[in-house]
Amino acid sequence: MESSKSIPAPAPPRELSRLAALLRYEILDTPDESAFDDFTQLAAYICDTPIALISLVDDHRQWFKSRLGLDVNETPRELSFCTYTIEGQGLFEVEDAQRDARFRDNPLVTGDPNIRFYAGAPLTSPDGYNLGTLCVIDRQPRQLNEAQRGALTRLSRQIMRLFEERLQAHRYAEQAALQQALLNSAASAMLVTTADGHISGVNPTAERLFGYSEQMLIGQPLTSALFPQEALQRRATILGIELGEPIEPGFAVLTAPLFEGRRETREWRLLHRNGSGVPVLLNISAIHDERELLRGYIVSAYDLAHQEHLQLRLQQIAAQVPGLLFQFCWRPNGDSSFPYLSEGVEDIYGLSAAEIEPSIGPIYARVHPDDREHVLASIRHAASTLTPWYFEHRIDHPRKGLIWVEARATPMRQADGSVLWHGLVTDITERKAEQLELDKQQEMNRRLLEALSEAVVACDADCNLTLFNHTARRWHGLDAQQIAPEQWPGVYHLYHADGVTPMCPEEVPLLRALRGEHIRNLEMTIVLHGTPRYVLANADPMYASNGQQNGAVVVLHDITERKQIEILQRDFVSTVSHELRTPLTSITASLGLICGRVMGEVPEHLQELLDIAHQNSKRLSTLIDDLLDIDKLYAGKMRFELRAQPLQPLLEQALRSNQGYAESHAVSIELRDCPAVSITVDAMRLEQVLSNLLSNAAKYSPAGETVAMSARLVAPQRVRVSVCDKGPGITEAFRKRIFGKFAQADSSDTRKQGGTGLGLAISKELIEHMDGEIGFDSSPGAGACFWFELPCHALNKAAQ
Numbered sequence: 001m002e003s004s005k006s007i008p009a010p011a012p013p014r015e016l017s018r019l020a021a022l023l024r025y026e027i028l029d030t031p032d033e034s035a036f037d038d039f040t041q042l043a044a045y046i047c048d049t050p051i052a053l054i055s056l057v058d059d060h061r062q063w064f065k066s067r068l069g070l071d072v073n074e075t076p077r078e079l080s081f082c083t084y085t086i087e088g089q090g091l092f093e094v095e096d097a098q099r100d101a102r103f104r105d106n107p108l109v110t111g112d113p114n115i116r117f118y119a120g121a122p123l124t125s126p127d128g129y130n131l132g133t134l135c136v137i138d139r140q141p142r143q144l145n146e147a148q149r150g151a152l153t154r155l156s157r158q159i160m161r162l163f164e165e166r167l168q169a170h171r172y173a174e175q176a177a178l179q180q181a182l183l184n185s186a187a188s189a190m191l192v193t194t195a196d197g198h199i200s201g202v203n204p205t206a207e208r209l210f211g212y213s214e215q216m217l218i219g220q221p222l223t224s225a226l227f228p229q230e231a232l233q234r235r236a237t238i239l240g241i242e243l244g245e246p247i248e249p250g251f252a253v254l255t256a257p258l259f260e261g262r263r264e265t266r267e268w269r270l271l272h273r274n275g276s277g278v279p280v281l282l283n284i285s286a287i288h289d290e291r292e293l294l295r296g297y298i299v300s301a302y303d304l305a306h307q308e309h310l311q312l313r314l315q316q317i318a319a320q321v322p323g324l325l326f327q328f329c330w331r332p333n334g335d336s337s338f339p340y341l342s343e344g345v346e347d348i349y350g351l352s353a354a355e356i357e358p359s360i361g362p363i364y365a366r367v368h369p370d371d372r373e374h375v376l377a378s379i380r381h382a383a384s385t386l387t388p389w390y391f392e393h394r395i396d397h398p399r400k401g402l403i404w405v406e407a408r409a410t411p412m413r414q415a416d417g418s419v420l421w422h423g424l425v426t427d428i429t430e431r432k433a434e435q436l437e438l439d440k441q442q443e444m445n446r447r448l449l450e451a452l453s454e455a456v457v458a459c460d461a462d463c464n465l466t467l468f469n470h471t472a473r474r475w476h477g478l479d480a481q482q483i484a485p486e487q488w489p490g491v492y493h494l495y496h497a498d499g500v501t502p503m504c505p506e507e508v509p510l511l512r513a514l515r516g517e518h519i520r521n522l523e524m525t526i527v528l529h530g531t532p533r534y535v536l537a538n539a540d541p542m543y544a545s546n547g548q549q550n551g552a553v554v555v556l557h558d559i560t561e562r563k564q565i566e567i568l569q570r571d572f573v574s575t576v577s578h579e580l581r582t583p584l585t586s587i588t589a590s591l592g593l594i595c596g597r598v599m600g601e602v603p604e605h606l607q608e609l610l611d612i613a614h615q616n617s618k619r620l621s622t623l624i625d626d627l628l629d630i631d632k633l634y635a636g637k638m639r640f641e642l643r644a645q646p647l648q649p650l651l652e653q654a655l656r657s658n659q660g661y662a663e664s665h666a667v668s669i670e671l672r673d674c675p676a677v678s679i680t681v682d683a684m685r686l687e688q689v690l691s692n693l694l695s696n697a698a699k700y701s702p703a704g705e706t707v708a709m710s711a712r713l714v715a716p717q718r719v720r721v722s723v724c725d726k727g728p729g730i731t732e733a734f735r736k737r738i739f740g741k742f743a744q745a746d747s748s749d750t751r752k753q754g755g756t757g758l759g760l761a762i763s764k765e766l767i768e769h770m771d772g773e774i775g776f777d778s779s780p781g782a783g784a785c786f787w788f789e790l791p792c793h794a795l796n797k798a799a800q
């Protein structure tokens, strides 16, 4: 009992390793195996004992893998004799347990199975752990002889070897199962062959891929079963040249490169059972045994049908893309290649598929010599910054001549340091030609604009000045400035036609055009360094092709010279008129006295001549008066005494004054309607206008007709006075000029009808000075209706 307690309770580290070694053999609690029983039989026989055991010592028990002469299959470890064997070295022998203090009280000694004799040889693993024992037991004391001891030790070693083999067999079985599982689940078809190329095994993928069952393939020569003969023949020829020795067009085609130390992965088109082609990527490896003897080959075939399908799809898409799709690879050592080029390579570079080498060489040679350096530099730049590459350049196309292309690609750095590009090259010759033509036209327009004697200024929709031609720069004294439109009048010295009133920003023609107005012949002034430049402004909005307004343009035409001549003429006419007026008044007055016989009788033969002289001097006076009026009006010297007064009396007075003149033309005048309104006018000036309209109407009316004068409200506070006749009306051609100075439809009028051609011009100025507007309606041949409109107020009854 003492001795049993001597077994250390906490297992020391070496004991833990021993237990681990025991577990590694996976033998505890396994069923009986005859191979082990043979050993116990042999041991009992050799040692002549009734009991023999193969005992494995666990942490708490000894378990018997084989037992002879004992019923139990395990006993507690503390009772175990074997524990002593495994703790020592070599054979452990107890001659008489009853006389051994360690076992005397052991229940196995005191009771069943009544052990007296024990001899155990340890089962020692190759790494030195005693896992258990081969022991023999007797019920009586005794001793083993040397031969028996030696046999027991040898048998124990054989048992250990059996353990090892058992473990190996397990491992092999596991390996084999794993390999089978791998083969079965491999995505590639796997075919195992003998060393001479006969199929010895295939996986399910191979069965599926080639349409054969494993049974059908096993034993068949691989190459004749699955390889097209002509493909083998082709490859054999090429290989023969490469390797410098003739190659049989059979299995050797696959194995010959291996003997040269080359591992080949090659595309093949193998044969399906139904005769169709199966595209595969083929790989072959030799299988050697542990003695480096060639046992066979394993051939893997990766199905490329899917890839081929994708490739086809890419080709079809690429064929739809105008131009060339490419994949280009640039390695760190400077080598380059095109892993993919679509068929567009002919269209862009004039290269046939056969001419395309894997390198950039032939393509680069097509680039126009002047562009080569730039193309390379731009590729390098994009590669170093990994930014998208875009470059327009010229290609010397063998069929099309010089073409322009646009190349764009995106670079991607690869794990091996190379740069892979995916890109597109398109022919842009047509677009380029249009562009060049456009550039040419633009350049011509620019030159034209610069050469123009007119100033041209344009702005965009956001009021940024976009064009300022040479003349504009000269006139304004500066170039286009990026300033707010409110500042334009000040910065560009813009004034009204009088040359003194500054323009408001909203009056600037360019801004008005930007608001959609069309400005025609607006007089204005640019006053640079105190010198006015009189100009006529024409401005229009500009529209984009989609109809949206995108800016405005103004053209300024210099009229300074004309303006100066006008001033000169006016001064001249004004001076002459003033000088003529006094003598003419006295001549007219004198002739009036003579013709009126105030100075006595005039001789008969002089009377007619004197009358003519009197008439003409009166006409001359009228002309001078008109000229002086015009002059005063233009010079702003005419004084207006504006007074609010009823309209009707003014019209009645005019009618009375012109009645006599009308009668002299056998025409009558009548006043028809007149609303009760008051107008604010200078009565004398209004009478002048009315007289002009009435006398014209009377003058141009056929004899016997009536001239109708009437007034009506055209708006609540606006009255229109009309004078209508039945004369010839105003011709289309004359309409525009009628209010101009010295305007007469027929220049013979002066003589025929009398008149100066100034009446309407003066009337227009007078009416406009009184805030009114003048105009006419006429259809030629159907009379004329001259009118003017003035602001008015309703008259209350009392005021009438």
Ligand code: ADP
Residues within 6 Å of the ligand: 692, 696, 697, 700, 725, 727, 728, 729, 730, 738, 743, 744, 745, 746, 749, 754, 755, 756, 757, 758, 759, 760, 761, 784
């Ligand atoms: P004039 O002194 O010559 O009448 P105006 O300025 O009054 O000068 O008129 C200019 C010209 O307009 C006339 O010469 C004539 O040709 C035309 N005109 C004016 N009024 C009429 C009218 N009522 N009917 C036809 N023509 C007219």
